[in-house]
Amino acid sequence: MKRATICAAMLLFAACAPLVTRAQNPGTIFIQNATVLTVTHGNIEHGSILIRDGKIAAVGADLKAPEGAAIIDATGQYVMPGIIDCHSHIAVDGSVNEAGPAVSSMANIADVLNPDDIDIYRDLAGGVTTANILHGSANPIGGQTVVIKLRWGKPASELPFQGALPGIKFALGENPKHSNFPTPPGVTPRYPGTRLGVEEVIRQAFIEAREYKKQWDDYNQRKASGEQNLIPPRRNVQLDPLVEVMEGKRYVHAHCYRADEILMLIRVANEFGFKVRTFQHVLEGYKIADEIAASGAGGSTFSDWWAYKMEAFDAIPYNAALMTERGVIVSVNSDDAQEARQLNQEAAKSMKNGGLSANDALKLITLNPAIQLGIDARAGSIDVGKDADLAIYNRDPLSVYAVVQKTLIDGQVYFDRQRDIAERATLAAEKQTLLDKEKKAAEAKKAEEKSDKKPETKPDKKKKPPQDDGGAVESGVAGGLR
Amino acid sequence: MKILNFSSRTVALVLAASLAIPAWTQNAAPTSYAIKGGKVFTLAGAAIENGTVLIRDGKIAAVGAGIAIPADAQVIDASGLEVYPGMFDPITQMGLNEVSAVSATLDVSELGDYNPELVAATAVNPASAHIPITRANGITEVIAAPGTTGFDLQSGGLIAGQASAFNMAGWTMDEMQINRSVAMVINWPSIQTRSFDFATFSIKEKPYADVKKEYDKSVNALGDWMDRARHYAQAKEKGSPALYERDLKLEALVPVVQGKLPVLVIADEARDIRNAVDFCTKQNLRMILGSGAEAWKLKELLKDKKIPVVLAPTNRLPEQIDTPYDKPYTEPSELFAAGIPIAFSSFGTSFSRRLPQYAGTAVAYGLPHDEALKAVMLNAAQIFGLADQLGTLEPGKIANVIVTNGDPLELQTQVRYLFIKGQLTSTDNKHRELYEQYRKRPQPAR
Numbered sequence: 001m002k003r004a005t006i007c008a009a010m011l012l013f014a015a016c017a018p019l020v021t022r023a024q025n026p027g028t029i030f031i032q033n034a035t036v037l038t039v040t041h042g043n044i045e046h047g048s049i050l051i052r053d054g055k056i057a058a059v060g061a062d063l064k065a066p067e068g069a070a071i072i073d074a075t076g077q078y079v080m081p082g083i084i085d086c087h088s089h090i091a092v093d094g095s096v097n098e099a100g101p102a103v104s105s106m107a108n109i110a111d112v113l114n115p116d117d118i119d120i121y122r123d124l125a126g127g128v129t130t131a132n133i134l135h136g137s138a139n140p141i142g143g144q145t146v147v148i149k150l151r152w153g154k155p156a157s158e159l160p161f162q163g164a165l166p167g168i169k170f171a172l173g174e175n176p177k178h179s180n181f182p183t184p185p186g187v188t189p190r191y192p193g194t195r196l197g198v199e200e201v202i203r204q205a206f207i208e209a210r211e212y213k214k215q216w217d218d219y220n221q222r223k224a225s226g227e228q229n230l231i232p233p234r235r236n237v238q239l240d241p242l243v244e245v246m247e248g249k250r251y252v253h254a255h256c257y258r259a260d261e262i263l264m265l266i267r268v269a270n271e272f273g274f275k276v277r278t279f280q281h282v283l284e285g286y287k288i289a290d291e292i293a294a295s296g297a298g299g300s301t302f303s304d305w306w307a308y309k310m311e312a313f314d315a316i317p318y319n320a321a322l323m324t325e326r327g328v329i330v331s332v333n334s335d336d337a338q339e340a341r342q343l344n345q346e347a348a349k350s351m352k353n354g355g356l357s358a359n360d361a362l363k364l365i366t367l368n369p370a371i372q373l374g375i376d377a378r379a380g381s382i383d384v385g386k387d388a389d390l391a392i393y394n395r396d397p398l399s400v401y402a403v404v405q406k407t408l409i410d411g412q413v414y415f416d417r418q419r420d421i422a423e424r425a426t427l428a429a430e431k432q433t434l435l436d437k438e439k440k441a442a443e444a445k446k447a448e449e450k451s452d453k454k455p456e457t458k459p460d461k462k463k464k465p466p467q468d469d470g471g472a473v474e475s476g477v478a479g480g481l482r
Numbered sequence: 483m484k485i486l487n488f489s490s491r492t493v494a495l496v497l498a499a500s501l502a503i504p505a506w507t508q509n510a511a512p513t514s515y516a517i518k519g520g521k522v523f524t525l526a527g528a529a530i531e532n533g534t535v536l537i538r539d540g541k542i543a544a545v546g547a548g549i550a551i552p553a554d555a556q557v558i559d560a561s562g563l564e565v566y567p568g569m570f571d572p573i574t575q576m577g578l579n580e581v582s583a584v585s586a587t588l589d590v591s592e593l594g595d596y597n598p599e600l601v602a603a604t605a606v607n608p609a610s611a612h613i614p615i616t617r618a619n620g621i622t623e624v625i626a627a628p629g630t631t632g633f634d635l636q637s638g639g640l641i642a643g644q645a646s647a648f649n650m651a652g653w654t655m656d657e658m659q660i661n662r663s664v665a666m667v668i669n670w671p672s673i674q675t676r677s678f679d680f681a682t683f684s685i686k687e688k689p690y691a692d693v694k695k696e697y698d699k700s701v702n703a704l705g706d707w708m709d710r711a712r713h714y715a716q717a718k719e720k721g722s723p724a725l726y727e728r729d730l731k732l733e734a735l736v737p738v739v740q741g742k743l744p745v746l747v748i749a750d751e752a753r754d755i756r757n758a759v760d761f762c763t764k765q766n767l768r769m770i771l772g773s774g775a776e777a778w779k780l781k782e783l784l785k786d787k788k789i790p791v792v793l794a795p796t797n798r799l800p801e802q803i804d805t806p807y808d809k810p811y812t813e814p815s816e817l818f819a820a821g822i823p824i825a826f827s828s829f830g831t832s833f834s835r836r837l838p839q840y841a842g843t844a845v846a847y848g849l850p851h852d853e854a855l856k857a858v859m860l861n862a863a864q865i866f867g868l869a870d871q872l873g874t875l876e877p878g879k880i881a882n883v884i885v886t887n888g889d890p891l892e893l894q895t896q897v898r899y900l901f902i903k904g905q906l907t908s909t910d911n912k913h914r915e916l917y918e919q920y921r922k923r924p925q926p927a928r
Contacts, residue, residue, distance in 0.1 A: 118803045125807045180583040286920050294928075306913075307612065307832040309583035318917040325921075338799045345797075345839060348893040354917070400842030400893050424806055431804065 030065040034074035040381040051388040054410035082129025082389035084369035086300040087333035090119040097136030105241040107143035113156040119337035124150045124415045126341030127391030127404045135169040137255040140176045140201040142169035170254035172261040206272040209242035251277035257311035259287040266295045278372045283315035289326035298329040298372035303346035321354020331369035348398040514538045516551040520560025526874040537881040540904035568622025568882035572862035573827040576624045577606030591638045598734040600643030602626040603662045614911035617650040619835035620897045622882035642667040651902040664866040670749035670758045671700035711735035744768040750775035778813045781820035790823035790865040796840040815848035825862040842891035
């Protein structure tokens with residue numbers, strides 16, 4: 001096992017190193033002669049984008065490249081805002097679920113970001129620049145979440161999207177009530193086991209959080225009024241994030257399927273005076289789109305997933321379009337490292353299923369998720385002043401035939417298809433050298449030791465275990481549990 | 483390229499039109515149709531501008547330009563539209579899997595490792611909601627393959643059973659069936675030291691030596707089964723009932739060892755594929771490779787042994803951390819260029835409707851468009867020995883025909899008319915009904 005693991009690790013290093021050095025010094029970049037899909041103000045034929053210090057400085061049809069600017073010639077190509085994936089589990093080291101307690105708000109995904117996850121690079125190569133990295137859905141109230149940019153090659157500390165509000169994962173339905181996998185023998189099933197219990201767990205947690213908040217508010221008030229010798233309330237790391245939710249400092253991203261449980265959470269949120277920022281999956285959102293729109297929550301859904309579990313049996317591929325029609329801000333997300341690589345294709349399906357315009361389809365993976373994550377002043381469209389997070393395709397990205405050529409984040413080229421292809425031979429040769437070297441070393445060692453060696457084990461290469469928790473899943477490519 | 487833009491109104495009109503088509507029935511009149519005025523892609527020659535496809539008694543009667551239309555034929559105006567053979571998804575769990583997480587709705591994986599006598603057709607539910615949903619996207623026939631879950635949730639067994647081909651409309655499986663037994667499914671054992679254990683929700687590690695031992699045991703057992711089937715066939719040929727006891731499992735393997743029924747071997751890793759090819763060569767079995775994520779590493783071998791590949795969904799992650807990021811996308815074009823017959827497949831049920839998307843993605847990464855069409859319409863029929871009945875628009879074949887408003891591989895293309903076994907078949911389905919129903923929901927009172 002060691003051999004392959006070491007090789008993989010070294011290769012990873014080798015693969016990222018050249019990209020990093022080349023992607024430094026944003027400076028001034030000029031993308032010229034492209035079809036620019038701004039999303040907010042139409043498409044510009046033969047358009048150009050001027051990037052300065054990582055920001056979009058100008059967009060238009062008659063721009064001139066400034067002296068000394070690095071030119072990206074995009075003749076015949078399409079530039080769109082970098083794709084924003086509102087539901088992702090990439091870049092997480094180990095399990096995405098702290099599945100012990102039913103309220104795991106003390107756990108934070110931001111603490112376990114893994115910048116070496118190859119899926120960061122793969123999704124980047126699919127035009128994704130920003131992802132909402134969520135805790136899993138094992139618990140009614142799950143862990144804290146973080147929005148990252150896919151800055152491949154940078155350390156974990158440089159992945160988070162600076163200024164984006166943190167979030168927390170909630171989960172309703174089959175997953176938190178553990179419907180779709182057996183409780184191991186000898187283990188007491190965990191409460192809750194019904195949707196009734198899921199509501200109770202969330203309400204109870206917020207009743208406690210409200211009390212806790214009151215203690216702190218009182219303390220702070222008395223302290224501010226000059227009282228001496230006060231003892232502060234005991235810090236509770238489980239309730240702190242819930243207080244932030246009530247104060248509007250942390251977004252709730254709630255995994256949900258059925259209409260009834262969505263309405264339940266809207267009621268509970270009203271009771272405790274907070275807002276659900278996004279309903280995730282929300283596959284029955286189309287049944288109660290008016291109520292979701294009135295609550296102010298966004299809907300982040302799949303294109304055409306259905307029937308992988310009971311609560312997904314009424315899912316329809318018209319969901320995104322129908323919710324949009326009723327005034328919900330809708331995004332199409334991946335929940336899966338592969339699906340993220342094809343979000344442009346998934347968005348396009350809403351033109352066929354429900355008749356969205358091309359621009360509205362693009363919004364599903366750009367501006368709308370940016371709004372949902374509260375980063376629309378910085379990302380989600382090609383507008384002056386926004387971060388230069390861009391995806392360049394060889395043709396209209398809403399075509400199945402479109403291929404990402406380059407992906408830029410903060411004005412830096414983090415993925416370049418031609419460069420990737422050109423480097424393959426070098427990498428293969430490097431791998432062979434390492435393999436040979438290691439083989440030689442192993443043989444030498446063997447000759448030296450001449451003793452029984454431990455049985456070899458092989459590393460995990462094939463199917464990844466499911467990242468999310470919950471139901472069983474259908475076959476094939478998108479094998480995670482939703 | 484121009485993106486087709488449907489307004490909501492257009493969609494409503496299309497829906498209304500589709501609802502006006504009576505649901506298929508076996509006794510419906512007329513039995514004769516003329517699809518005229520469209521561009522006809524027969525897949526058996528050049529496309530025919532302004533062509534006509536005549537359908538009679540479930541079969542294609544004639545195809546060409548300027549064909550006389552019989553008086554009794556219902557005329558379908560395909561002006562401005564395109565006419566193709568229906569799409570064929572050759573590895574699915576269609577009708578055997580309604581809701582993946584609900585075991586009561588699953589008939590995919592039987593207990594035990596060796597079940598050659600099981601036949602998918604036995605349990606295909608003709609009323610499955612998946613069937614109308616899938617055919618609305620242009621998939622007119624599929625193969626249901628037992629034991630191919632594609633996910634380690636349940637083991638499908640090593641010899642999982644016989645795969646069945648059927649049309650995507652009909653009152654009963656008898657009416658839908660094309661061929662009850664088109665292949666014997668073998669899930670090739672794989673040496674995996676790490677596996678996900680659902681009981682404990684954690685990754686389980688086993689020592690390599692143990693796993694290798696299990697693997698060798700499985701492969702030896704597969705060989706034993708084939709040997710026994712051969713002996714059984716010999717005994718049976720001698721004709722004396724005293725010489726053998728009837729054994730359904732061995733009986734089912736007889737056509738396999740006689741080379742009459744191909745084996746559909748599901749394998750992904752290069753090592754496993756190579757071992758499976760060796761095995762089938764030694765055992766003289768007709769092998770079809772299913773999935774083949776690393777088939778691109780063995781192009782010479784597969785070409786040399788004339789082994790066709792039913793491709794795992796193009797839209798998937800690379801196998802290894804250092805596999806080029808686009809390898810799953812380029813694999814179809816690489817195999818095609820090497821002269822290996824390929825067919826696209828969903829390996830699923832709810833994603834069967836994604837079949838054209840998988841082909842389209844492969845075109846984006848180098849597969850010629852006309853070859854991609856063949857790989858979703860014709861090649862599977864050839865690979866599974868059904869090309870005399872399916873795959874092209876030629877007289878005498880089953881009239882599984884789709885009429886589209888554009889490139890069938892493109893994401894926005896709609897199927898306007900659907901013919902299955904020569905019957906004009908509704909594209910209505912559960913999803914559209916729910917859409918229509920909830921679209922009409924009045925604003926709730928505040």
